[in-house]
Amino acid sequence: xxxxxxxxxxxVYDDKAxxxxxxxxxxxxxxxxxxxxxxxQSGIATGSIDNVRGYNEYRNGDLHNLKVTALxxxxxxxxxxxxxxxxxxxxxxxxxxMTISNKIRVEFKKNAMHHRAESNQELDIKKSGDYIIYSAKxxxxxxxxxxxxSTLGLVKLAHEKR
Numbered sequence: 001x002x003x004x005x006x007x008x009x010x011x012v013y014d015d016k017a018x019x020x021x022x023x024x025x026x027x028x029x030x031x032x033x034x035x036x037x038x039x040x041q042s043g044i045a046t047g048s049i050d051n052v053r054g055y056n057e058y059r060n061g062d063l064h065n066l067k068v069t070a071l072x073x074x075x076x077x078x079x080x081x082x083x084x085x086x087x088x089x090x091x092x093x094x095x096x097x098m099t100i101s102n103k104i105r106v107e108f109k110k111n112a113m114h115h116r117a118e119s120n121q122e123l124d125i126k127k128s129g130d131y132i133i134y135s136a137k138x139x140x141x142x143x144x145x146x147x148x149x150s151t152l153g154l155v156k157l158a159h160e161k162r
Contacts, residue, residue, distance in 0.1 A: 032071070077155040082106070082131065088138055088148035099136035104154065106131050131156050 017024040058064050084106070091098045108127040131154035141147035 077134070077157075080156045081134070082154040082156070083151060084154065085149055085151045088140075088150040091136065091150045091152070092138065092148070099133050099150065099152065102133050103130050104133055104152070105129070106154065129156060129158070 015023070015025055019027070058067070106128060108124040110122050110124045133152050134155045135153035137151040139149050139151065
């Protein structure tokens with residue numbers, strides 16, 4: 001090892017452990033810290049103990065694993081995030097939600113530098129496709145000219161098959 005430990009010390013991890021052909025010490029570690037309150041929704045402050053748990057409190061280990069998986073998927077989704085600004089009137093409806101959690105098709109033309117003019121009309125299939133609206137910000141112009149726009153945060157789940 002590195003000469004940090006005495007012979008009587010026991011390291012916290014096995015320095016000989018191998019995952020996917022790599023020693024565990026060769027991986028770059030990521031520390032995720034999540035501070036939450038405990039039993040914030042229960043009646044413990046008033047003396048009545050109940051089984052109401054907070055958002056991050058689970059008794060079941062599988063639910064903790066599900067939370068970690070959800071954090072991983074969220075991180076993956078944000079790697080391919082896209083922000084667009086569109087006319088707001090297209091995304092503000094009286095009777096239904098037209099923004100968050102809906103699917104929107106976004107199409108990109110291929111880059112003109114890498115393709116000839118005749119093929120420039122084709123779509124870039126890596127960027128184009130269906131996106132899920134993850135966030136929305138509606139902006140009304142203060143000038144009173146009736147300008148209304150929506151800034152949409154989009155995440156892509158998969159590439160389109162052709």
